Amino acid sequence: MLFADSGLSDAQITVLLAIWSTTAVVAEVPSGAIADRFSRRGCLVASGVLQAFAYAAWVVFPSFWGFALGFVLWGLGGALESGAFEALVYDCLAANGDEDQYVALNARVDTVELIAQVPVAVVATALFSWGGYPLAGWVSVAMCLASSVVALRFPEPPRGSGDEHAGYFATLLTGLREAIPIRRAVIAVALVYAIDAFEEYFTLLAQDWHVPTLWVPMATIGLPLLGAAGASLAGRLRWRGWVLFLAGLVLIAAAVLAVPLALVLVGVYYGLYRFVLVHVETALQHRIDADTEARATVTSVAAIGSEVVAFAVYGAWVLGGAVAVGVLVLVIALVIWRPQ
Incomplete structure (x- = not known):
């Protein structure tokens, strides 16, 4: 829909997506340090404004350079939000001694985000x-600005346990250093979150599995809902090390069947995957030092890792389709396996 009637070639669209991805990768960790050094709530507000300007650029300048500007703004806005949101939520809970409630709240946020995809797509x-x-x-510009207005009302507990006069680069280096002792949790988030890139191929799976083009939207509309169910269960059930492994096996089974009804198995896979994602994100927040002033930076280190690993998902799809992606999920499951 974004490129509808734009007149852009496939090559130009590929370059634009590369610009977006590169911007997000380059800005990810530095933006996390901005959230830690200055204001996490301020980063969320700025994120919505930048993304509103991105939509405006796409509407006002529907050309290659207009889209390029928009994707740069969108990448910067997404980087500002990444890390800052998780850190703000965790700090607000920690201020009241409710850190143990993070998994339940994270599960709710993930659930709402997935469910919202359905009405948003219809609208x-x-x-x-x-x-x-x-x-x-x-309308998208208005929604982005509205999100910034909502973010303005988020509480932000004071953070003064560290050096209040530390500069930006000192904060950045602190975050990078603090990611090293908890690298196992950081790597787990990077690997698992990267798998979400496979979601972009759900409609292609439906077409490849002989779902009539007219029915593809209806055939795939239930997938985010099953993902939401998995995320919701994460707030109630503990993570077991075999869950992601089971998800990979289910995805491979669906790919081998390759029929329309196999999309139900894809939904089961997605629910199991979102269950694991909530838990690994929560584990990372718990592993970060409670007294750190660089929580958003550490979280952003995991996010930039996921952007890099996502290219492995794209490569797996090109080389072997959903079966190869399922095998990659099995490999990641073995790497992060945590027997309970």
Whole structure:
């Protein structure tokens, strides 16, 4: 929908996506340090504003350079939000001695995010049919700005246990150093979160498995809902080391069947995957030193790792489709295996 009637070639679209990915990778850790040194709530506010400007650029300048500007702004906005949100939520809970509630809250956030994909997709389609991309774009600008207004109301507990006069680069280096002792948790988040890149191929799976094009949206609409179910269960059940391994086996089974009904198995895989993702993200937040002033930076280190590992997911898809991705999931499951 973003590139509808843009006149851009496939090569230009590929370059634009590369610009977006590169911007996100380069800005990820530095933006985490900004959140730690200055304000995590401020980063969330700025994230919404930058992404609003990205949509505006796409609407006002529907050309290659307009899209390039928008993707740079979008990448910067996403980097500012990444790390800052998790750190702010954890700090707010820690301020009241409720750190143990992070897994439940993280599960709720993940659940709502996935469920929201369904009505958002319906509304976006309706807006596009009524007023084309300009209408959908300007409504998106308004929603991004509204998210910044909401973020302004987030509480932000004071953080003064460290050196209040430490500079930005000192904060950045502190975060990088603190990621080393807990590297196992950082690597686990990077590996597991990277798997989410496979979600982009769900519609292609439906088409490859002989779902009529007209029915592809309806055939895949249940997948984020099953993912939401898995995320919700993560707030109630403990993680077992075999869950991600089971997810990989289910995905491989679905790929071998390669029929429309196999999408149900893809949904089961996605639910199991989101269950594990909530738990590894929570484990990382618990492993970060409670007295650190660089929580967002450490979280961003894991995020940048996931951006890099995501290329392995893309490569697996190119080389062997869903079967290869399932094998990659099995490998990642073995790497992060934590017997209980």
